Amino acid sequence: MDKKLILIDGNSIAYRAFFALPLLNNQKGIHTNAVYGFAMILMKIIEEEKPTHIMVAFDAGKTTFRHQTFSEYKGGRQKTPPELSEQFPFIHELLDAYGVSRYQLENFEADDIIGTYSRQAEKDGFHVKVISGDKDLTQLSSDHITVCITKKGITDMEVYTPQHIQEKYGLTPGQIIDMKGLMGDASDNIPGVPGVGEKTAIKLLKEHQTLENLLESIDQVSGAKLKEKLAEFKDQAIMSKELATITTEAPVELQLSELEYEGIHKDRVIQIFKELEFQTLLERVGSDLDEETSVELQPLDFRIVEEIQENMLTEHTAFYLEMLDENYHHAEIIGLSFANETGYYYVSLENALKSAAFKTWAEDENMKKIVFDAKRTEVALRHKSIHLAGIELDLLLASYILNPAEAVNEVSAIAKRYQFSDVLTDEQVYGKGAKRHIPQEQQVAEHLVRKADAMMVLAEKLVQELKDNQQYELFTELEMPLSLILADMEYQGITIDEERLRKMGEENNQALLGLERNIHSLAGEEFNINSPKQLGVILFEKLGLPPVKKTKTGYSTSADVLEKLEHSHDVIKEILHFRQLGKLQSTYIEGLLKVMDPTTKKVHTRFNQALTQTGRLSSTDPNLQNIPIRLEEGRKIRQAFVPSEPGWYIFAADYSQIELRVMAHISGDEKLIHAFNAGLDIHTKTAMDVFHVSAEEVTSNMRRQAKAVNFGIIYGISDYGLSQSLGITRKEAGLFIERYLESYPSVKEYMEVIVKDAKQKGYVSTLLQRRRYIPEITARNFNIRSFAERTAMNTPIQGSAADIIKKAMIDMADRLKAEKVKTRLLLQVHDELIFETPEEEIEILKKIVPDVMENAIQLKVPLKVDYAYGPTWFDAK
Missing domain, CATH: 3.30.420.10 (Ribonuclease H-like superfamily/Ribonuclease H)
Structure with missing residues (x-):
């Protein structure tokens, strides 16, 4: 049997997966997109390649032997986003469960481990395949070593053989290092020769074969400026080539025989996929573990009675x-x-x-x-x-x-x-x-x-x-x-107004047809807008828009890709609107009609009371907490929710900034407490404190940024997360968070104290003693521990806000009974309570609803409730 070794660049593939897929979370709040993407690649490789040996190499640390040559090597690289860092331990667990060897070596990069094993395996008669997102590894390509480089997506790869490198660059694999010496590599901070790009480097190497030959015959190079640069940066070019050269003699300790692949530990893989909620992958791996049904049970004497x-x-x-x-x-x-x-x-x-x-x-x-x-x-x-x-x-x-x-x-x-x-x-x-x-x-x-x-x-x-x-x-x-x-x-x-909902459906269909015509007109031809394949061809081939990422079947046309291209062409905005309307039509209009009781015209959602770790309620069949109200057509869907009695009204009351008020109370921050007690706009106040300006000088953009960080702090936001939501650099986002914590020192102190407490106790508590256990907070692994620390910071705030509205619901039920009113509580949507009420009881509700909700619990700051009412849920805004 032929021996086949697969070598995977772990860090590179994890990065690719993280940035190729949208941020995903499981119910525990753990980010999972990099693990998911990594698992997809791993499964594909094992299924298609059927390796006899396999290993994933990881970088061991920030410094390598190359830093002795050039201390700025890889300098300027941004810190790994914590949302990715926290996923590495799960990737390691996944590899162990798949029975795949993993290895890292102090002072060396994953590339060097791969280079060393690939050459060893080649000598021992193996066929070797290297998987990475880093083109540096193409220098290893040979008749027995194939290097596969991921493209924009995660499973679409370009295969580099010596023939492919010759066709693509006109070079041999060995000359890739010379090319890097000349042109440098910005991603690794390898300087190269300033002004020399890929085209020039390839031309020079075709003429002189190696960097050393070129530098010995600079006089023969045409172009005075180029000659001057080559002479001036001669030493830098040689150093750059040295930095770009992958060592094939790293002191690795594992023998090739130890990389033998013996198959997956199915039960462990299933356990990980269940924990991370990878339903599709669970189905692929087949989670039907044969459970023992013939369990020995103690006899029990019971009666079947009529x-x-x-x-x-x-x-x-x-x-x-x-x-x-x-x-x-x-x-x-x-x-x-x-x-x-x-x-x-x-x-x-x-x-x-x-x-x-x-x-x-x-x-x-x-x-x-x-x-x-x-x-x-x-x-x-x-x-x-x-x-x-x-x-x-x-x-x-x-x-x-x-x-x-x-x-x-x-x-x-x-x-x-x-x-x-x-x-x-x-x-x-x-x-x-x-x-x-x-x-x-x-x-x-x-x-x-x-x-x-x-x-x-x-x-x-x-x-x-x-x-x-x-x-x-x-x-x-x-x-x-x-x-x-x-x-x-x-x-x-x-109650659902069926006629109104059906009419909305008809209007939506007309709007969809209008958008379809407009999209076809802007595209210059008719095509199936719901087909990602056809849409990809239109956008990236016919209209020539830059493809952001590719998938197995072609170009990616996911929402995040289209949003990045929104200003590139008028058609993008129309496509995004078309998709949003399509989802509204299928999920909410047609979806509500499907679950509506045909006799009573009502929908009966189910509230999940024992699901979330923070204590918040969620709802299913239908999910009424997720109607997309940022879209005008989405908000209008609420027009279909009406009282069950003629002449009655929908009355809605919601807590204003409850989580920020809870944070002020728990942290005891004097500035925050004063702002809420004085009735100030908290986002304007935060902008004033962070930007050191007066209220009059706060711009709408400053307030927007302050609002993002106010709410972000509650969720333990990182510089990466804030930069994504505000469209600013990570450095700016990090500075913003730093300034915020300087402005509100007690918030910073709360974060430090709650983490310390959680490490001692193993859990955090809400104001009403709801616990969330966080065993990972003492993990030796930094990434797991830092995720647990963020969880410890935000759970008491989110959980206490959830407890408060639950307490308000109980108090409200008692008060409605005491007042002997006909009003009924219909829904809870996050921080909002929805009632139906006869017109004559509206004045009573105006008094008792804020009174009950604002006094559900006593904090150091007032709880504030806003209310509105109207003939439909839409009007109660």
């Missing part, structure tokens, strides 16, 4: 309700199970509904119940005209508060955490994908009863842990009551 008797349901019962459809507003209940001191019972939905004792028990506040996902259980039973009461413990919420990082969606996951093994996973019982089915009643009954049993056993452990963590109050006074308020909101739903 009627619930009163004596079966006691004052302390674990009650589980099963629905297989995630969207429980439309799902059919499969069955119900109960566990208490009298025994274990299973009953079908039909028989439960026939049992008067069940309804009486379910609605009795004094009959305390342990459930899993109170909101889901309550909504499902409400659809069957049963109002669940007396919930004393929701295992889902308790588990979420105790460890928000661990996504739990079934009882078995909590049981596993506490080493309770007598309950199977849903997948083990029902199967998955195409094989998913509901088995015989006996098997379903046993599975559900085991869930109820586990809940009974685990309840006490979770309550004790909540108390030990001083989180029992957060659970009983915030999350538990909130779950029932959310259940009510979900059950109520929000």
